[in-house]
Amino acid sequence: MDQEGSSQSPTGHGGLSSSVPSNSTEPVRSRWSPKPEQILILESIFNSGIVNPPKDETVRIRKMLEKFGAVGDANVFYWFQNRRSRSRRRQRQLQAATAAAATTKGAEDYQHMTTMSMHHPYSNSESDLGFGSCSNSSPNYFFNDSLSQASSFLLSPPSSSSSSGGCESNNG
Amino acid sequence: MDQEGSSQSPTGHGGLSSSVPSNSTEPVRSRWSPKPEQILILESIFNSGIVNPPKDETVRIRKMLEKFGAVGDANVFYWFQNRRSRSRRRQRQLQAATAAAATTKGAEDYQHMTTMSMHHPYSNSESDLGFGSCSNSSPNYFFNDSLSQASSFLLSPPSSSSSSGGCESNNG
DNA sequence: CTAATATGAATGAAGG
DNA sequence: CCTTCATTCATATTAG
Numbered sequence A, B: 001m002d003q004e005g006s007s008q009s010p011t012g013h014g015g016l017s018s019s020v021p022s023n024s025t026e027p028v029r030s031r032w033s034p035k036p037e038q039i040l041i042l043e044s045i046f047n048s049g050i051v052n053p054p055k056d057e058t059v060r061i062r063k064m065l066e067k068f069g070a071v072g073d074a075n076v077f078y079w080f081q082n083r084r085s086r087s088r089r090r091q092r093q094l095q096a097a098t099a100a101a102a103t104t105k106g107a108e109d110y111q112h113m114t115t116m117s118m119h120h121p122y123s124n125s126e127s128d129l130g131f132g133s134c135s136n137s138s139p140n141y142f143f144n145d146s147l148s149q150a151s152s153f154l155l156s157p158p159s160s161s162s163s164s165g166g167c168e169s170n171n172g
Numbered sequence C: 001c002t003a004a005t006a007t008g009a010a011t012g013a014a015g016g
Numbered sequence D: 001c002c003t004t005c006a007t008t009c010a011t012a013t014t015a016g
Helices: A036-048 A055-066 A073-102 A148-154 B036-047 B055-066 B073-103 B148-154
Strands: none
Touching: A036 A055, A036 A073, A055 A073, B036 B055, B036 B073, B055 B073
């Protein structure tokens, strides 16, 4: 198969500035491929408790991500939506596995369950439980960053202190 | 796009000595490798017309496959998902090629894929289309099997019946 | 050992 | 929100 690790051609998505991929030198990426920095930011926000950012917040997040590569509001929205779904699914799966492992009811279902071990390329510890960052003040979700450039950027927000407060995100 | 998350052993072996080489590199931590019997079952189901089994059916299929080796709902779901995609992809490829050959435009303005070689020694005809087996009765998809143990097992399915037709899986 | 292929798994995007 | 499609990544297996 064709394996492309480094892609330096982000399709001008976002539906704003960038135009159609008329570049003949660009392998034209069909869909958006979030950069590591962008993923870091998105994960930070998600882990901060903002699992369902409102429209206002989504736009701001997009602005931040744009610094590291072309991205649109829709991409951000999709990302959070998929992230939420996957998180919930993961949680349910883990819960079901744990429960099944401890079941042993001995009624009629004698189906033994093998050890649950979902292999993960990256140690994805989904610990988004109990988000205490539910303050309707400044949405500075970053504090546990790890990237260099990302952190540098995160320390210099666009002077926008407008917070939309979002304990329970509700997009319309 | 994981629908059901139920993964068991990463190596995908029923708990016996794996056929993995004596390499000291990763003997474990692999992806699920469906056993021939499992593949037979899955193919039978797929060819039976159940190309998109609902959740209930997926669980049941997983139970059947578990008899032949560790497998999770997710694996079954992935299998069907990939099967569908690949079938469609295959058809589109062939169709495109045929159309291109019949067009006789004399201009190769059509650019598809990057490096998709289509020099296949055998005609990869899935011939799985136009399945008129659209009856919402018992889901006894097996009838044209060839395996020994598999067939033996297939003749003793669980008393669970009432599946979702399989014509058009639409649940939500 | 390296290249190519087959296939399971992950993710972005879209529909309902 | 949940399900589904299409694309891509990663790895196992096979060919050279």
